[in-house]
Amino acid sequence: MKTNINEYEDKETRNIYNIKSTLESSKKILGLSEEIVRNISKEKNEPDWVLNIRLKALDLYNKMEDPDWGPDISYLNIDELLTYVKPSTGENRSWEDVPDDIKEVFDKLGIPEDEKKNLAGVGAQFDSEMIYHNLTEKMKELGVIYTNFDVAIQEYPELVKEYFTKAVPLTDHKYIALHYALFSGGSFVYIPAGVKLDQPLQSYFRLNEKGAGQFEHTLIIVEDSASLEFIEGCSAPGYNELNLHAGCVELFVKKNAYLRFSTIENWSKNMLNLNTKKCYVEENGTIEWIMGSFGSKVSMLYPLSVLNGRNAKCEFTNISFAGKGQNLDTGFKVIHNAPNTKTVVNAKSISKDGGICLFRSYSWVKNNAKNSKLALSCESLMMDSESRSDTIPVNNIETSDCVFSHEASIGKISERAIFYLMSRGMSEVEAKALIVRGFAEPIAKAFPVEYAVEMNRLINLELEGSIG
Amino acid sequence: MEKILNSTPVRTTNKFKINDIKVDIPDIEFINFDDYKIDGNYNVSIKDKFNSRIGLDYNKYLNIDLDVNKDNINLEFNVNKPLVLNININSSIDSTVNIKYIGNNIAITKINTSLNNSNIKLNVINLLDKEAYNIIEFTNTLVDSNMTTNFIDIGGKVKLSNLLTDLNSSNSTYNLNNLYLGINEDIIDMNYLINLNKPNTNSELVVEGLLNDKSKKSFKGTLDFKEGSSDSIGHENENCILLSDEAKSKSLPMMLCHEESVDGAHGVSTGKIDEEKLFYLMSRGLSKDESIRLILNANINKIVNCIDDVNLQQEIIDIINKEI
């Protein structure tokens, strides 16, 4: 069966994400088989224990069924997918060494510029491999590790072995099994005890090849009393063939540690984004998820936080914007597994031009989570009646010593507000854009400034495309 | 026999164990409705083939057609033998229908209400004994009508309820006020779906619950704003107070929306009594226990007050207060 995406339609306004590098890849692998998995492992010169994980995952993938809930993804044909695409460059420590046409793509996306702006380190992945990683000298001296995940397997095998697959098991779901069979690239971050980074680390993921998959693995360990802000950005040019992103993020936040994990996702609208993220939080630790989802054809993404220690905290802030042909099935999961644990969720979604935003959540408060508090809030904005906005929260409360509340609302842009703004000289489009930006503002504030600006720009692009 | 019942309209992953309920329902081997004497002038008959959305099927059932032509109808069932019952309510005037259950056996009921240009209040009061079963399915189809269901679900160790309401014309309103009580090892499973199919329809669900001992409840409530339901309002509020640390509460308040200009909201709160409220009452001289009891009774009153019969109100309040 030929993968077909008729709904896909690109916009001129999306131009900067649409730069297609003409660079020839040095190696492309189509489809999935044991031989292919062995070849990828060989290409990366991996130890046997890693190969064994890949093979076990492949076996699981072949045995597992697609989920019987959520968006239809049955049209995904793995045999037609480029499961490994190696860019014709190794990993570079200096931006100067990155080949010109790849550099041009990232230059236009503003990546090297970002690095100059107060970042402790930057990484960039192009298709299946990281092509750039750099960490400031100061960070290296503090014992911070920030490197390509493949390199980490070679250089820090003990650390990787201790944590890899420990947050997200191979058996979680079918597409995580696929991920573990094919994983390539991604970042490994280790923040030693007591080290507090006052500047963020940033990884940028670019899927350039059409009809390809990206399976990066990100593993972050924040040791006792350490602190980190990690930012990931994702984008791809638009094609008429299906692309697949099945990444995995494993996070470990130790005692008194802090991690803020921000994602701004602007995959092209031919992308199937089946991502898996999970975080373990120990005593007094804090995980803050900040997510902005704008791109992809279909997204299924529900980061899970497991609050395993007393006073552990989880904050989840998300905004999704679904336009024409998009089905963004996102949300979050939390397990309260210790006393005095706390969760605050603030999720917003905007759907327009037939886009679908679906928010799922799962909150499980175990009996041992005494004196725990959960406050969940979801708001959706419908721009028209072709679109959909659904909320499906599952709440499972197993102790009486808990305060749980969930509020959700669906609304539209108030006609009165539009009239008010138009009476102040704004056009209808400007008025709507202003109101939507206001709706998104509390979320935008949580992003680093450059990303907040970027997010507002994306909102404006999305709105002008439809209303103008 | 253990059965999988009361499936949700939109599935979520089975890992969450909320799509359906697995529960033991005793087999009903021989159905004889001779003991059920229905007072009043209704069309009563025994019919074949009983099928339900909940998932229970039987060969025979007792059928009552209520063509409502007077103000008040009172039906009381003393369920000391298995009861498989279907009630059809067709009304063209304003009226109140009271259905009350007592007894210690299993009651399986379908109530189909089809209204055209009518106002109906349906009060269903389950005061069965502790070991009984109450399984009930409401189907409401409303055209130019207003309906309120007040459902007090107290008795029985297994309480399964399923509700489907279709609001099929503009300016129709459906409200549900639901109070449940879980004690011992009670299993409570509620699966409600309101389809707002037309413009300017309204629906409000208020569900109040108290869970004590080792009782377990699942609440699944869905408001579905269909395309074309512009300017409709749907609100859903579920409040569950856990009185025991061994009680368990699951909820799935779904909201599906395919229309731009609607007002949809749901709120869920679960757990202990709001501490600020406790402080306020204690600052007015009430002890902690008195304050808790006052708040519990306030929650109960909210629903019970919707029933007009003052004696029945007091009977319900007394039964609940005995259990908590």
Add this chain to the structure above:
Amino acid sequence: MLKINNLYTIAEDDHDKKILNGLDLEINPGEVHVIMGPNGSGKSTLANTILNNPRYIVTEGNIEFEGQDITNMRTNEIAKLGIFMSFQTPEEIPGITLAHFLKSTKKSITGEKQSIVELSKEISENMNKLDMNKSYLNRDFNVGFSGGEKKKNEILQMLTYNPKLVMLDETDSGLDVDAIKTVVKGINLYKNDSNAVLIITHSTKILDGLNVDKVHVLVNGKIVESGDMSLANYIDQNGYKKYLGENHEN
């Protein structure tokens, strides 16, 4: 009557958050005290701590009422001693009518057996004085009440219980001129030589028409200056700049 010695408090949900930092205060029978201070200075915390709201934890110092240490007493026991607080945001209790609420709380707060007829008459008179519509008695407690009606309801409770010490926590905030007048009228009806009033406020509007004995300025959990009504007028004109400045230098 009320004596607070060197009181320190922290927040229950954030032990690092210090709110009161060595507060001293003494109120005698017959007096009207006013506490003013910028947002977050600890004004509401003070009233809540006197009533032992579990949201705040006393780490040092104590609170005495009529010679008895009440620092760790249960809220309802403190209320029974005769301390009443008018809440900044009074609770709503759907399902319980105002009449039911007043009757059951009056009984527990005073411990007296009062005939329903007598109590109803008393409540009814007080409602007249406060320009409250009697239909409110049969409405659920505070449900659907406007901001002003909720505050009047607090004053109604005050008159009904007739406590020894009244704390008014921002009772005037968000009220229009007429409603403030009604509140002041209520306070004057209540006030006599043997009871006392502690007013927590942002503005001096509520103080017009009251006989104020002492004004205290609370900054960062500590009383930084006390004086008479002229101090309140000074703050009305000049704000808290003077005190904040001093604190920043420290």
